Amino acid sequence: MNRKFFLLTLLLVFCSREAGAQGLAVERLADDNCIIRVSADVTEKYLLLPVEERAPEANIRVAAEGVQQRIIHVRLALNKVDYYVPLLLDEWRGRNLALWTHVNIDRSNRGGVAGEVFLKEIRLADSFDTTNRERYRPVFHHTPLYGWMNDPNGMFYEDGTWHLFYQYNPYGSMWGNMNWGHSTSTDLVHWRHEAVAIAPDAHGAIFSGSCVVDKEGTAGFGRGAVVALYTAADAVQSQCLAYSTDGGRTFQKYVGNPILTADVADFRDPNMFWNEETGAWNLILAAGQEMRIYSSPDLKSWTEESRFGMGLGCHGGVWECPDLMKVQVEGSKESKWVLLCNINPGGPFGGSATQYFVGDFDGHTFTVDDVARYEGGKALWMDYGKDHYATVSWSNAPEGRRTVMAWMSNWEYANDVPTQQFRSANSIARDVFLYRVGKECYLGSRPAKEYDGKGLDKTYRVNGSTAITLTNPEGDEFRISYDQKAMTLTCDRTKCGDTSFSQSFPAVTVAPVHRKLTSLRVFVDECSVEVFGNNGEVVLTNLVFPKSKLK
Ligand code: FRU
Numbered sequence: 001m002n003r004k005f006f007l008l009t010l011l012l013v014f015c016s017r018e019a020g021a022q023g024l025a026v027e028r029l030a031d032d033n034c035i036i037r038v039s040a041d042v043t044e045k046y047l048l049l050p051v052e053e054r055a056p057e058a059n060i061r062v063a064a065e066g067v068q069q070r071i072i073h074v075r076l077a078l079n080k081v082d083y084y085v086p087l088l089l090d091e092w093r094g095r096n097l098a099l100w101t102h103v104n105i106d107r108s109n110r111g112g113v114a115g116e117v118f119l120k121e122i123r124l125a126d127s128f129d130t131t132n133r134e135r136y137r138p139v140f141h142h143t144p145l146y147g148w149m150n151d152p153n154g155m156f157y158e159d160g161t162w163h164l165f166y167q168y169n170p171y172g173s174m175w176g177n178m179n180w181g182h183s184t185s186t187d188l189v190h191w192r193h194e195a196v197a198i199a200p201d202a203h204g205a206i207f208s209g210s211c212v213v214d215k216e217g218t219a220g221f222g223r224g225a226v227v228a229l230y231t232a233a234d235a236v237q238s239q240c241l242a243y244s245t246d247g248g249r250t251f252q253k254y255v256g257n258p259i260l261t262a263d264v265a266d267f268r269d270p271n272m273f274w275n276e277e278t279g280a281w282n283l284i285l286a287a288g289q290e291m292r293i294y295s296s297p298d299l300k301s302w303t304e305e306s307r308f309g310m311g312l313g314c315h316g317g318v319w320e321c322p323d324l325m326k327v328q329v330e331g332s333k334e335s336k337w338v339l340l341c342n343i344n345p346g347g348p349f350g351g352s353a354t355q356y357f358v359g360d361f362d363g364h365t366f367t368v369d370d371v372a373r374y375e376g377g378k379a380l381w382m383d384y385g386k387d388h389y390a391t392v393s394w395s396n397a398p399e400g401r402r403t404v405m406a407w408m409s410n411w412e413y414a415n416d417v418p419t420q421q422f423r424s425a426n427s428i429a430r431d432v433f434l435y436r437v438g439k440e441c442y443l444g445s446r447p448a449k450e451y452d453g454k455g456l457d458k459t460y461r462v463n464g465s466t467a468i469t470l471t472n473p474e475g476d477e478f479r480i481s482y483d484q485k486a487m488t489l490t491c492d493r494t495k496c497g498d499t500s501f502s503q504s505f506p507a508v509t510v511a512p513v514h515r516k517l518t519s520l521r522v523f524v525d526e527c528s529v530e531v532f533g534n535n536g537e538v539v540l541t542n543l544v545f546p547k548s549k550l551k
Pocket residue numbers: 150151167178207208231268269320321390
């Protein structure tokens with residue numbers, strides 16, 4: 001046990017009340033079940049649940065005086081406590097709680113729930129210590145305060161604030177219990193952790209989706225309401241609406257949910273936007289190996305317009321998290337529509353990645369400019385690193401910008417990376433742009449200007465083939481190399497610290513370069529290296545776990 005964790009545990013022991021203390025009781029029941037009771041008169045803020053990360057998930061059905069409140073899945077500690085997760089008791093103040101708990105382990109030769117560590121270590125407490133205890137916690141990238149994060153969701157900008165919602169597990173640092181977590185920032189560097197915005201209900205877990213600011217109040221929730229559309233995931237996936245009348249701080253779920261269903265298993269990640277050209281709302285979502293496009297006057301009733309994707313681009317996995325946006329071609333008055341399509345697996349170096357299509361959209365149908373670029377499984381990738389997924393854009397970004405953010409991980413090993421208090425960070429925010437080389441149009445992504453002049457990056461002048469090695473006193477090496485003859489930009493993390501947690505982690509990732517590089521801009525944080533050739537024409541985002549910070 002490290003010193004910090006030891007002190008934390010000591011603190012917990014003194015400031016909390018464990019099972020058997022008044023107000024908290026655990027009783028063994030038959031067949032791997034137990035009941036955890038919290039009595040109506042407890043005053044503590046939290047029930048702290050002890051987690052052992054590699055234990056199987058226990059199912060906990062929370063009932064308040066006989067009425068079911070929620071079901072959560074927690075890796076309750078069987079042999080040792082890795083960390084605690086808090087269950088906030090505020091909403092049930094003054095009511096008796098029963099947590100019906102089923103531990104999923106094979107104990108055919110051990111009898112029922114008996115000596116498991118969680119029985120002894122579960123406790124009531126007034127505080128939950130979120131002081132960082134992770135060596136690999138990034139400094140200028142967004143991370144959840146604790147728990148697991150994947151895709152960015154529902155991002156919107158308003159009144160100087162960047163809202164970032166995200167796929168969040170508040171009850172452990174591995175995927176599960178999907179909620180929409182919420183953070184806000186005014187500079188894209190410092191993030192404030194807000195309360196969970198949308199929690200699961202009887203329709204299912206809260207999967208990815210989007211938000212818009214409904215300036216005219218078309219949905220009937222008032223002018224300026226923030227409207228969220230997300231996937232409710234249970235046995236099937238359906239689309240549900242929620243709205244906020246306090247600028248995105250709290251959300252109410254729409255009474256008519258679900259608002260959009262279909263006869264297809266993978267049906268998710270709705271992304272809506274206001275289409276100025278047609279004066280209507282559009283929605284794009286992933287349905288198996290295709291995207292479906294809809295339109296609506298009021299964000300509630302959606303009409304299917306068209307489908308996109310069969311036979312085009314990479315189909316090595318499920319299509320997820322689409323986005324559709326109009327982007328200007330730099331140095332011209334021309335604009336094109338870009339369709340972002342996240343895919344997992346099937347990425348150029350295994351696992352998850354973001355492909356894109358360039359074309360036109362008339363409010364009904366999206367058509368690519370040049371079919372040949374996407375035929376026979378060919379794809380254009382937005383980022384050629386291994387850790388750039390679920391990229392979507394901010395709605396209502398200032399100055400007409402198209403600002404995007406990715407989840408900086410890969411489903412191949414996201415649950416196994418060597419952190420514990422939290423798992424996963426976002427990429428830095430980037431503004432996308434199109435640039436032409438000959439007749440081909442490519443998507444670039446440039447670090448948002450909010451990062452300029454803050455000493456977060458280093459720019460290297462490039463004149464012909466170049467190699468840069470980022471290193472530390474322990475000898476870890478991250479190699480960036482530009483080969484002007486082959487026109488490739490490569491990142492090699494195979495000799496860079498801990499790569500042992502997954503066979504898929506050590507990697508050499510290679511990007512095609514479309515016009516000669518004159519600069520490399522590199523952002524290094526505690527566990528990531530983001531490389532921007534020509535300030536965003538070619539980008540590689542990779543995680544790293546070196547023994548100390550790379551320089
Ligand atoms: C992408 C994804 C989405 C889904 C979410 C669930 O990473 O699989 O398609 O909505 O994660 O957490």
